Amino acid sequence: MTDAGLRCIEVVELVSAYIDDELDPQTRRRVEEHLELCPPCRVYVEQVRETVLTLGELPAGALSDQAVSELEAAFRAFSRGRA
Numbered sequence: 001m002t003d004a005g006l007r008c009i010e011v012v013e014l015v016s017a018y019i020d021d022e023l024d025p026q027t028r029r030r031v032e033e034h035l036e037l038c039p040p041c042r043v044y045v046e047q048v049r050e051t052v053l054t055l056g057e058l059p060a061g062a063l064s065d066q067a068v069s070e071l072e073a074a075f076r077a078f079s080r081g082r083a
C-alpha cells in the first residue's frame with residue numbers, strides 16, 4: 001500500500017463527494033494532486049460540477065463513460081429545450 005496517488009477510477013468514485021466538499025482533507029488533497037497531473041480527470045470533474053450546478057444534484061449512479069456521453073446528449077437537448 002503506497003500513497004503514490006489515486007487512480008482515475010478512484011477519482012471518478014470520489015468526484016461527487018469532492019464537489020460537495022464532503023471529503024476529509026487528506027483525501028481531498030489526493031484528489032487535487034491527481035487532478036494536477038491528469039487533465040482528463042479535470043475535464044471530468046468540471047463536467048460533473050456543471051451538471052450538479054445545473055441540475056442541483058448528481059444523477060443517481062456512477063458516471064461511467066457511457067453515462068457521461070448520455071448526460072452530455074441529454075444536456076444539449078435540455079439546453080435547446082429551454083431556449
Ligand SMILES: [Zn+2]
Binds near residue numbers: 007008034038
Ligand atoms: Zn485521472
